[in-house]
Every structure is written in structure tokens, then in C-alpha cells.
Amino acid sequence: MNEAFVPLAERLRPESLDQLAGQEHLAGEGSILRKSIEQGKVPSMILWGPPGTGKTTIANIIAHTLQLPFFTLSAISAGVKDVREVIDIAKRTSKAILFIDEIHRFNKGQQDALLGAVEKGTITLIGATTENPSFEVNSALLSRCQVYVLKSLSEEDLIKLLRHAMAEDMLLSQKKISLKETSALIAISGGDARKLLNLFELVVDTISAGNAKPDDEIVVTDNDVMEIAQQRIAMYDKNGEQHYDIISAFIKSIRGSDPNGAVYWLARMIEGGEDVKFIARRLLISASEDIGNANPTALVIANATFDAVNKIGHPESRIILSQCAVYLASSPKSNASYMAINDAISAVKQTGDLPVPLHIRNAPTKLMKNLNYGKDYKYSHSFDNNFSEQEYLPDALSGRAFYSPGKNAREEELRRYLKSLWKDKYGY
Numbered sequence: 001m002n003e004a005f006v007p008l009a010e011r012l013r014p015e016s017l018d019q020l021a022g023q024e025h026l027a028g029e030g031s032i033l034r035k036s037i038e039q040g041k042v043p044s045m046i047l048w049g050p051p052g053t054g055k056t057t058i059a060n061i062i063a064h065t066l067q068l069p070f071f072t073l074s075a076i077s078a079g080v081k082d083v084r085e086v087i088d089i090a091k092r093t094s095k096a097i098l099f100i101d102e103i104h105r106f107n108k109g110q111q112d113a114l115l116g117a118v119e120k121g122t123i124t125l126i127g128a129t130t131e132n133p134s135f136e137v138n139s140a141l142l143s144r145c146q147v148y149v150l151k152s153l154s155e156e157d158l159i160k161l162l163r164h165a166m167a168e169d170m171l172l173s174q175k176k177i178s179l180k181e182t183s184a185l186i187a188i189s190g191g192d193a194r195k196l197l198n199l200f201e202l203v204v205d206t207i208s209a210g211n212a213k214p215d216d217e218i219v220v221t222d223n224d225v226m227e228i229a230q231q232r233i234a235m236y237d238k239n240g241e242q243h244y245d246i247i248s249a250f251i252k253s254i255r256g257s258d259p260n261g262a263v264y265w266l267a268r269m270i271e272g273g274e275d276v277k278f279i280a281r282r283l284l285i286s287a288s289e290d291i292g293n294a295n296p297t298a299l300v301i302a303n304a305t306f307d308a309v310n311k312i313g314h315p316e317s318r319i320i321l322s323q324c325a326v327y328l329a330s331s332p333k334s335n336a337s338y339m340a341i342n343d344a345i346s347a348v349k350q351t352g353d354l355p356v357p358l359h360i361r362n363a364p365t366k367l368m369k370n371l372n373y374g375k376d377y378k379y380s381h382s383f384d385n386n387f388s389e390q391e392y393l394p395d396a397l398s399g400r401a402f403y404s405p406g407k408n409a410r411e412e413e414l415r416r417y418l419k420s421l422w423k424d425k426y427g428y
């Protein structure tokens with residue numbers, strides 16, 4: 001293949017652990033993984049870490065070093081049939097390495113299809129995931145694998161990569177490149193080596209195309225990078241101040257009942273590569289904190305959104321997130337439940353461990369019954385309207401209302417119902 005059509009990150013993919021950027025705890029001299037590779041005794045493993053930190057590269061290095069048949073599957077597109085085909089080939093060749101990218105996207109059935117072959121050693125499984133394998137990989141498969149955690153690349157690691165690309169890549173090394181500033185490249189890449197290198201190549205090619213002569217010096221500055229990158233992606237720093245500013249703007253747009261603002265800030269996060277699960281979690285919180293019982297269905301939809309996003313992933317999950325964000329922003333609002341738990345926690349801190357009233361204590365033993373535990377308790381379902389007036393708070397807090405229904409249609413209905421039961425006790 002013509003090298004000009006191969007992305008820079010692929011052209012520079014390391015072929016040995018010595019060339020791997022960062023990950024000294026895994027690739028350094030005396031590390032467990034390096035020893036395993038050098039001894040030719042590599043266990044099945046899960047490589048867990050952020051995007052662009054070397055998971056695929058490590059799998060390739062292992063295959064190259066051990067000189068074993070190497071098969072790659074993507075959990076996004078592969079199924080049980082694909083897994084079984086690889087296992088059948090491995091049985092005929094006696095041993096093979098199976099690399100599964102984004103293994104967290106495999107469902108339980110797909111993961112179970114790997115168990116026998118992994119246990120018998122027919123295949124050495126290398127799974128790559130950006131998600132915590134404790135939650136995303138079933139326990140049976142996880143127990144048969146060693147988990148190696150990859151760390152985000154440091155600024156020093158990323159700058160070394162850029163210098164290496166300028167000196168060693170067969171295409172870039174022929175150009176006169178002056179790397180004046182690196183902050184923008186590093187900020188936009190977010191610790192992802194693949195994203196960094198491919199963005200760097202894009203910037204170099206764009207500046208080169210605009211030069212008067214082919215052999216003119218290519219000067220790379222932060223302004224150049226920002227201008228070129230903004231033509232391709234929306235700026236978003238997942239680890240910095242802007243991360244918190246944008247999620248704040250997103251939630252405040254929902255709270256302020258503006259679906260347009262909510263969708264815009266959602267788009268900023270999606271285009272910036274934000275973790276869709278993080279967004280879905282914040283929607284769950286907002287559904288309860290900002291909407292609550294003004295529209296209880298909001299929490300149901302937000303929870304369904306979180307489940308769906310886990311199943312679907314990017315990019316289709318953007319549609320589900322948009323539907324939920326629009327629904328929450330368009331819902332009536334109430335923070336009454338949020339205020340209620342805050343008020344109750346404050347009361348607990350102020351009053352300490354107040355005793356539970358005797359009549360609502362549990363009385364599983366004869367001794368407890370003799371001590372009047374549960375005495376005079378009124379079982380609500382034995383009374384009209386499934387209600388009997390009695391005290392449920394400690395004596396010191398009797399009559400204190402923590403929950404005050406919000407001023408919206410649904411909670412006004414709750415207010416009327418509670419007032420019909422409790423009369424004026426709680427001020428409903």
C-alpha cells in the first residue's frame with residue numbers, strides 16, 4: 001500500500017515494547033508483561049485503558065514476538081459465529097492469539113463462547129476495553145484473564161511521539177518542520193496517541209499545501225492547530241475546565257427548560273469525544289434532582305437512556321441522548337425531593353442518632369416483644385384508605401416536614417392527597 005494513504009499513527013505503530021510510548025509499568029525492564037512476552041508464556045488478558053494508549057499495539061507486539069497466528073475481531077461488528085470460526089482455526093493450528101477490540105461491547109452469550117477455548121489454552125485472548133472490566137466483562141471470563149491497566153500518556157510522552165514522528169517517519173522526515181508550540185496538539189488529543197499523530201499529520205499537510213513552495217519551512221503553532229482542528233472537530237477538553245463548564249451549561253439548560261440549549265451543549269460534548277455514559281449519568285441525576293415528582297416518568301426515561309447507551313454505544317447513542325435531553329428540558333420542574341433529602345441529612349447531622357419510636361421497631365424475638373418493640377403499631381392496610389395516623393419520626397422531630405411538594409400539577413395533586421391524610425400536621 002502507498003505509504004501516503006496510511007495514517008501516520010499506523011505508519012509509526014511500534015513493533016517492540018522498547019518503542020511503546022509510556023506504560024513503563026507494563027513495558028519497562030523487569031515488568032510482569034515484558035517478562036511474560038520474553039518467556040513466551042503470555043496469559044489471556046484484558047487491556048484496560050483510555051483510547052490511544054497502546055492496547056492494540058501491545059496485542060500486535062505480542063503476536064509479532066511469539067510468531068503465532070493472530071486474529072482480530074471488533075466487538076462492534078463480530079458475533080458468536082465469528083468467534084467460533086476463529087476457535088475452529090486455532091484448534092487446527094494448535095495455538096493462536098485472538099484480539100478483540102472493545103470487548104466490553106460483547107454480550108454475555110458472546111463472552112461465554114470464548115470460555116472453553118480460553119480455559120483450554122486453544123486461544124490466547126487479548127481483549128481491549130476503555131471500560132472497567134469488573135462491570136463490563138462477565139466474571140467467568142474475567143477470572144480466566146489477567147487484567148493490565150494502561151495509563152494516560154503524559155505530556156512528555158506525547159511530545160516525544162511528535163519528535164519521533166518528525167525524525168523517523170519516512171514522509172514527515174523529508175519535510176522541514178518547525179514545531180514551535182505543542183499545547184494545542186496535546187490539549188485536543190487528550191492523551192490519545194493515535195489522535196495526536198493523525199492531527200499532527202493533518203496540520204502539517206494543511207500548512208504545507210498553503211506554502212508558496214513545496215520545500216518551504218512548515219511552522220506549526222498553537223494558532224495553526226486550533227484553526228485547522230476547528231474545521232474538523234469541536235473544541236472540548238475532557239479533563240480541563242471546559243469539561244465542567246460545558247456539562248454545567250448542559251444541565252442548566254435542562255433545568256431552565258431550554259431544549260435548544262440542551263441539544264447544543266450535548267452536541268459539543270459528543271463532537272468533543274465525551275464518554276456517552278458520563279452524559280447519561282448526568283441525565284439520570286437531573287431527572288431526579290431537577291424534575292422529580294413533577295414528572296416521575298423523566299427518571300424512567302433517563303434510566304432507559306442509560307441502559308440503551310450501554311447497549312448501543314457511539315455514534316448512534318447520540319440520538320438516544322438527544323431524545324432524553326429534549327424530554328427532560330421540556331418537562332415541568334421540581335427540586336422538592338432533592339431539597340427533602342438535603343434537609344433530612346441536615347437534621348440527622350444536627351440531632352444525631354435519635355431513637356426509633358418503639359411502635360415502629362421490628363420485634364423478631366420474644367425479648368423484643370417483652371420490651372414493647374412493635375407494640376401498638378397500626379398496620380396501614382387494615383384501615384380505610386390504607387392509612388392510619390401514627391408517628392413515624394423520632395419524638396424530637398415530630399411534625400417536621402422535610403418534603404414540601406413543588407408547585408406543579410402532579411405535586412399539587414400529591415399535596416392535596418397528603419393533606420387529606422395528615423390534615424395540618426405537616427403544613428400541607
